[in-house]
Amino acid sequence: MTTVDRNLDQLGDHGHHDEGSYLNPKYGPIATVWDWMTTVDHKKIGVMYLFAVLFMFFLGGVAALALRIELLEPTRIDETGNLTGAALAFFAEGETVSQAAAGQAYNRVMTMHGAIMVFMFIIPAIPASLGNFFLPLMLGAKDVAFPRLNLASWYVYVFGSLFGVFSILMGGVDTGWTFYTPYSTTTTGQPQVIAMVLAAFILGFSSIFTGLNFIVTTHKLRAPGMGWFDMPLFIWAVYSTSIIQVLATPVIGVTLLLLIFERVLQIGIFDPGLGGDPVLFQHFFWFYSHPVVYVMILPAMGIISDVLAIHCRKRIFGYRAIAFSSLAIAAISFLVWGHHMFTSQGELAAMVFSFLTFFVAIPTAVKVFNWIASLYKGSITFTTPMLYVFAFLFLFSIGGLTGLPLGTLSTDLHLHDSYFVVAHFHYVMFGGTVIAFLAGLHHWWPKMFGRMYSEKGGALGCALVFIGFNMTFFTQFFLGTQGMPRRYASYVDEFTLLHQISTYGSLILALGFVVHLVVFLHSLFLGEKAPQNPWGGLTLEWETETPPIEHNFHHEPVLTHGPYDFDEVVPPGWDPKDYPLPEQTPGGHKH
Amino acid sequence: MASIDTHQPALPEPGNEKVPLWQRYTHGHHWRNADDEFDAAKIGIWLFLATEVLLFSGMFCAYAIFRMMYPESIAAGSSYLDWRWGGLNTVVLLISSFTIAMAIRNVQLNQQFWARINLLITWLCAAAFLVIKLVFEYIPKWSEGKRPGSLFDYPFAQHAHENVWWSIYYVSTGIHATHVIGGMVLIAWLIYRQGKGAYGPTHYTMMEGVGLYWHIVDLVWIFLFPLLYLVH
Numbered sequence: 001m002t003t004v005d006r007n008l009d010q011l012g013d014h015g016h017h018d019e020g021s022y023l024n025p026k027y028g029p030i031a032t033v034w035d036w037m038t039t040v041d042h043k044k045i046g047v048m049y050l051f052a053v054l055f056m057f058f059l060g061g062v063a064a065l066a067l068r069i070e071l072l073e074p075t076r077i078d079e080t081g082n083l084t085g086a087a088l089a090f091f092a093e094g095e096t097v098s099q100a101a102a103g104q105a106y107n108r109v110m111t112m113h114g115a116i117m118v119f120m121f122i123i124p125a126i127p128a129s130l131g132n133f134f135l136p137l138m139l140g141a142k143d144v145a146f147p148r149l150n151l152a153s154w155y156v157y158v159f160g161s162l163f164g165v166f167s168i169l170m171g172g173v174d175t176g177w178t179f180y181t182p183y184s185t186t187t188t189g190q191p192q193v194i195a196m197v198l199a200a201f202i203l204g205f206s207s208i209f210t211g212l213n214f215i216v217t218t219h220k221l222r223a224p225g226m227g228w229f230d231m232p233l234f235i236w237a238v239y240s241t242s243i244i245q246v247l248a249t250p251v252i253g254v255t256l257l258l259l260i261f262e263r264v265l266q267i268g269i270f271d272p273g274l275g276g277d278p279v280l281f282q283h284f285f286w287f288y289s290h291p292v293v294y295v296m297i298l299p300a301m302g303i304i305s306d307v308l309a310i311h312c313r314k315r316i317f318g319y320r321a322i323a324f325s326s327l328a329i330a331a332i333s334f335l336v337w338g339h340h341m342f343t344s345q346g347e348l349a350a351m352v353f354s355f356l357t358f359f360v361a362i363p364t365a366v367k368v369f370n371w372i373a374s375l376y377k378g379s380i381t382f383t384t385p386m387l388y389v390f391a392f393l394f395l396f397s398i399g400g401l402t403g404l405p406l407g408t409l410s411t412d413l414h415l416h417d418s419y420f421v422v423a424h425f426h427y428v429m430f431g432g433t434v435i436a437f438l439a440g441l442h443h444w445w446p447k448m449f450g451r452m453y454s455e456k457g458g459a460l461g462c463a464l465v466f467i468g469f470n471m472t473f474f475t476q477f478f479l480g481t482q483g484m485p486r487r488y489a490s491y492v493d494e495f496t497l498l499h500q501i502s503t504y505g506s507l508i509l510a511l512g513f514v515v516h517l518v519v520f521l522h523s524l525f526l527g528e529k530a531p532q533n534p535w536g537g538l539t540l541e542w543e544t545e546t547p548p549i550e551h552n553f554h555h556e557p558v559l560t561h562g563p564y565d566f567d568e569v570v571p572p573g574w575d576p577k578d579y580p581l582p583e584q585t586p587g588g589h590k591h
Numbered sequence: 592m593a594s595i596d597t598h599q600p601a602l603p604e605p606g607n608e609k610v611p612l613w614q615r616y617t618h619g620h621h622w623r624n625a626d627d628e629f630d631a632a633k634i635g636i637w638l639f640l641a642t643e644v645l646l647f648s649g650m651f652c653a654y655a656i657f658r659m660m661y662p663e664s665i666a667a668g669s670s671y672l673d674w675r676w677g678g679l680n681t682v683v684l685l686i687s688s689f690t691i692a693m694a695i696r697n698v699q700l701n702q703q704f705w706a707r708i709n710l711l712i713t714w715l716c717a718a719a720f721l722v723i724k725l726v727f728e729y730i731p732k733w734s735e736g737k738r739p740g741s742l743f744d745y746p747f748a749q750h751a752h753e754n755v756w757w758s759i760y761y762v763s764t765g766i767h768a769t770h771v772i773g774g775m776v777l778i779a780w781l782i783y784r785q786g787k788g789a790y791g792p793t794h795y796t797m798m799e800g801v802g803l804y805w806h807i808v809d810l811v812w813i814f815l816f817p818l819l820y821l822v823h
Binding site: 143145147215265266267275556 | 643647652653741742758
């Protein structure tokens with residue numbers, strides 16, 4: 001493909017010969033901590049992000065379990081005025097607690113779950129952790145374009161999250177993660193609401209920093225020989241995600257700023273009592289928060305494209321269709337915000353938004369069909385990442401298809417604000433994003449930490465997560481169609497059985513995560529040393545050492561084959577244990 | 592960038608104090624060359640400018656909505672503003688945009704003295720903008736009771752929703768003024784670094800970036816001025 005002398009990189013530099021793994025401590029313990037805290041290495045920042053978002057996932061998950069346990073039984077007031085209901089004490093202790101106070105506590109835990117999961121976990125989860133680590137490696141670069149901005153992004157993320165945690169410690173917020181006015185400007189708890197809104201505002205900056213960095217990196221730091229259509233599909237997905245992050249986040253920035261002014265100074269822009277327009281807040285909010293749904297799912301789709309191709313060792317079907325569908329989703333995502341507010345706008349607007357909502361299903365379906373076509377005649381291996389890919393295809397399809405009745409105006413009138421909506425977006429966000437995150441985490445774990453994980457343990461965790469997830473949320477489709485409204489602390493007796501199945505499912509789901517945690521900890525301390533390329537991947541991150549050296553590659557890699565050219569590069573019957581692959585680019589070799 | 596070669600020849604003596612700072616600049620280790628680094632910085636700045644435009648677009652959108660909802664109140668509110676102060680500030684910002692562009696041209700030609708003069712004029716214009724805004728507009732209006740939202744206390748108001756007009760006015764010009772203050776900090780940093788000899792024909796990335804930022808601050812005002820002061 002090129003005539004570059006393989007022993008030299010573009011500037012004739014002889015590269016980094018004697019570097020060790022980026023994980024090797026170079027100093028004493030305290031200096032090593034300082035080294036990590038001030039690092040501009042995208043790999044270390046990616047790992048720090050990984051642990052930060054996993055911690056937030058834990059916090060949000062605990063809140064979710066608390067909600068499910070409260071919903072195990074309906075809350076009732078008996079003749080003597082006492083409250084009954086499963087584990088209600090969990091929320092509001094003492095016998096004299098009123099139903100209103102218990103409901104308030106429920107609302108606060110629900111807001112904590114929503115706000116943490118959306119702003120602190122799922123938006124940064126894939127791009128900032130796996131994206132940060134692998135985007136430069138997959139491009140063959142030494143780092144992202146602006147390494148210091150990258151570190152700043154992590155600190156801003158932590159700083160913003162502190163405001164969120166502060167808000168929870170102060171007693172929490174009961175507005176829901178959407179902060180709808182006028183409720184959010186009038187509800188009790190002045191400092192908590194401001195702190196939580198400020199947290200979301202600050203977290204927006206970290207999101208913009210990451211997105212901006214990735215766009216520039218993709219434009220300017222691709223390895224010699226790597227054209228746009230030689231990039232792994234994960235990069236296309238993260239690139240499209242970054243465009244949304246950069247273009248949508250400033251709008252939520254100004255919206256939340258106005259909300260804070262509204263709360264502190266009563267400026268009246270959103271307050272109908274002062275002549276303001278609360279629906280304007282909804283428009284502003286969803287102009288960001290709908291595109292951000294694709295910030296959550298697009299990188300997940302990127303992971304699926306790459307993991308699926310590598311684990312069935314087959315050229316991805318319809319490379320360009322998948323790449324362009326990412327961009328199409330990013331573009332259309334800006335035009336569908338109105339479907340979150342079908343009932344608060346005119347009929348014509350609702351019809352237009354309904355049509356555009358169906359339109360966004362097309363590029364999404366293009367991806368799903370291409371993935372399934374890629375499986376045809378592939379050498380499918382049932383590794384944990386691949387099991388998660390199958391889980392994704394199954395769950396995400398359910399999530400996507402149940403979106404259609406919600407986008408249809410007539411059926412949405414019945415289903416909106418019900419558990420059907422809750423089940424739908426959990427099938428997309430959890431069944432899509434979190435499942436793909438787990439696929440990616442298992443797929444790249446050996447590269448990140450240099451250790452293999454237990455396949456049996458991983459498969460067990462995957463099975464538990466899959467079963468638990470479906471028990472938790474499939475029941476909620478039934479609850480929703482039968483009329484169970486979302487965000488309620490109690491329900492009529494007829495719903496008890498379905499709620500109980502859902503709650504027991506959530507416990508199985510939690511058990512699945514505990515299994516994963518044990519497997520990962522076991523891998524870190526006792527895991528078998530990982531080979532350079534355990535899955536036989538052809539993307540550039542597999543051509544450097546495991547774990548990667550500090551400057552990623554001993555020499556600037558030169559692309560000699562596409563990311564999915566398994567037919568040309570991998571001989572028939574090749575087993576990952578036969579490492580290395582017969583034809584290697586020079587990036588990984590010492591000279 | 593096209594005519595200037597940023598591939599530096601071998602340096603005379605690294606650490607030689609007589610060689611100005613900009614000649615001793617070496618690009619970041621993860622870049623192939625200084626050209627790529629410069630281009631990347633420029634793409635980054637342009638993306639940042641896009642976020643700025645979208646930030647202000649929220650305010651412009653709110654302006655449009657309330658103008659549609661309460662046309663009389665907004666028109667009345669607009670007539671309280673004196674176009675002469677707004678016009679003067681427009682001229683001040685236009686001059687500062689010109690001088691910062693000249694400063695960049697000066698460092699490209701290594702005219703360090705004139706670069707310094709132009710940067711100083713830019714900073715003074717920014718300060719003048721804020722003084723005019725504060726002394727002749729914010730303070731008199733606020734003390735007359737022309738305040739946003741629930742703080743509104745102007746006894747001679749003719750329309751029910753003039754408080755909303757003042758909310759729009761204070762928030763949009765306030766966010767803009769915050770950007771002017773941010774620009775002053777950045778320009779002050781440029782003046783300090785320029786004094787150290789950090790910018791020259793082969794290295795002026797920071798100047799270029801701040802210059803672009805300063806132009807967007809100017810441009811936002813170019814839209815705010817007619818919307819707030821001139822349209823009745």
